[in-house]
Amino acid sequence: MTALLSIRDLTVRYRREGVEVTALKGISLDVEAGERLAIIGESGSGKSTLALAVAGLLAEAAEVGGSIEWQKPRSSHSVTASHFQPLGGRDIGFVFQDPSFSLDPVMPVGKQIAEVARTHLNLTWREAYAKAKTLLGRVRLPDSEAALRAYPHQLSGGQKQRVAIAAAIAAAPKLLIADEATSALDTIVQAEIVSLIRGLVNEDGLTLAFISHDIALAATLAERIAVLRHGELVELGDTDQILNAPRHAYTRMLLDAHLGLDAKPLLDRQGASA
């Protein structure tokens, strides 16, 4: 496989009111084209910081070192503090935990999705609306014609997340980053959204970075799992290996917290859903 993305020695420091937090400490990681990678770790381990760094969305006050390189022919860039090039837009679709981050409360959702498609794919408004309608169908909103005209507040949390996913894939990105995209949803809706993401990723041949604090959920979707702890990449391996033969004590602890000492049921679940 080819690396879509090569992250080398990525360090991110935040400075706030004189206090310095090193959120990422020299992360190196290749993301293969077409793979489904999960990034897991407890709250504060640096998962969102990693995702935001890749998408070029870090807070301005963040101090960044190291490099993030894209597969040729896309130009590579070095993420030093002074040469930070946002990479968002076409190549990356980003789904946040809270869909309000990506949805404008005073604009019909159809227009919001159409706007993404129009801007990045050079479509006319008419073409972009047709695309938005198709996308709303693909994320399985029951009446995509009516959904086009709906405002975010008229939709449930799960429906809003579906719209946010439609907007995230509207520009035909290579990489879809889902940062705790299902964490605020109840278990049933969570399972539906995970299944939706799996389907879209397969259909469009997207590369997926699925970020979660929940190792069990991540294992149902990912082929590889990266484990972050206190800003360090403590373990990276195939889902199978991580579940059955975790090398790092912290990974074992995350598994034990879910399952007691037996990781087998998780693996069965992953096999069943593949």
Ligand SMILES: Nc1ncnc2c1ncn2[C@@H]1O[C@H](COP(=O)(O)OP(=O)(O)OP(=O)(O)O)[C@@H](O)[C@H]1O
């Ligand atoms: N904008 C910011 N300013 C200052 N510190 C920040 C900022 N964003 C994150 N941090 C700090 O960086 C560290 C990593 O945070 P990050 O949000 O990346 O973790 P996370 O793994 O995504 O956590 P969660 O599971 O709660 O979303 C934490 O100590 C956090 O307090």
Ligand SMILES: [Mg+2]
């Ligand atoms: Mg986070």
